[in-house]
Amino acid sequence: SAVISQKPSRDICQRGTSLTIQCQVDSQVTMMFWYRQQPGQSLTLIATANQGSEATYESGFVIDKFPISRPNLTFSTLTVSNMSPEDSSIYLCSVDLGEETQYFGPGTRLLVL
Amino acid sequence: QKEVEQNSGPLSVPEGAIASLNCTYSDRGSQSFFWYRQYSGKSPELIMSIYSNGDKEDGRFTAQLNKASQYVSLLIRDSQPSDSATYLCAVFNTGGFKTIFGAGTRLFVKA
Numbered sequence: 001s002a003v004i005s006q007k008p009s010r011d012i013c014q015r016g017t018s019l020t021i022q023c024q025v026d027s028q029v030t031m032m033f034w035y036r037q038q039p040g041q042s043l044t045l046i047a048t049a050n051q052g053s054e055a056t057y058e059s060g061f062v063i064d065k066f067p068i069s070r071p072n073l074t075f076s077t078l079t080v081s082n083m084s085p086e087d088s089s090i091y092l093c094s095v096d097l098g099e100e101t102q103y104f105g106p107g108t109r110l111l112v113l
Numbered sequence: 114q115k116e117v118e119q120n121s122g123p124l125s126v127p128e129g130a131i132a133s134l135n136c137t138y139s140d141r142g143s144q145s146f147f148w149y150r151q152y153s154g155k156s157p158e159l160i161m162s163i164y165s166n167g168d169k170e171d172g173r174f175t176a177q178l179n180k181a182s183q184y185v186s187l188l189i190r191d192s193q194p195s196d197s198a199t200y201l202c203a204v205f206n207t208g209g210f211k212t213i214f215g216a217g218t219r220l221f222v223k224a
Contacts, residue, residue: 042214045211092157107155
C-alpha cells in the first residue's frame with residue numbers, strides 16, 4: 001500500500017468562496033483520482049488527475065468548478081470553486097498502485113454555510 | 114440498471130456468525146473486483162481483491178466471484194462487533210476505464 005495524506009482534514013467555508021484540497025503520496029504513482037462522498041452515499045468519481053496533462057472529468061463535473069492540478073507523480077490538488085451548500089461533502093483522493101487497485105486518503109470533510 | 118448493485122441493508126448478524134454480502138454488476142467484460150470496508154467517518158479501506166472465478170480467502174474473509182452470473186460476494190466468518198461498518202463493492206469498468214462503486218451494505222454485528 002501507500003501512505004496518502006490530505007490537507008485540510010476538514011473545513012467550514014462560506015458560500016461563494018473556494019477551497020483547495022491537497023493530496024500527497026509517499027511514492028510515485030501514475031494514476032490519482034478525486035472522489036466525492038455525500039452523506040450516506042457511495043463514492044462518485046469527480047476526475048482522474050493526469051500528470052503533465054489536463055484532468056479527465058466525469059459527467060456532471062467541470063473544470064471551472066473543480067480545477068485539478070497534478071504537478072508531479074506524488075502530489076495533486078482539487079479546488080472546489082464558488083462553493084454552495086450543495087458542495088458540502090467528503091472529498092477523497094485515491095491512488096492506483098497496480099491491478100486497478102485503489103487506496104484512499106483520509107478524506108477532507110467540507111461544510112459550506 | 115445501476116452498474117454495481119448492493120443491498121443497502123442494514124444486515125444484522127450475531128457475533129460469531131457468518132455475514133454474507135452480495136453484489137451484482139452490469140459490465141460483463143469486467144475483470145477486477147474489490148471489497149472495501151468503511152467505518153463511519155473514515156475513508157474506504159481495501160479488504161479483498163479478486164480477479165478469477167471461484168473463492169479467495171484471507172483470514173476471516175472470503176471473496177467469491179462468478180463472472181457468468183456477474184456476481185461477487187464477501188463472506189465474513191466469526192463476525193465481530195468490530196466488523197460493523199459499510200462494505201463497498203467495487204468493479205473496474207473496462208468500458209470507461211474506471212472503478213465503479215456500489216452504494217454499500219451496512220453491516221451490524223451484535224455482541
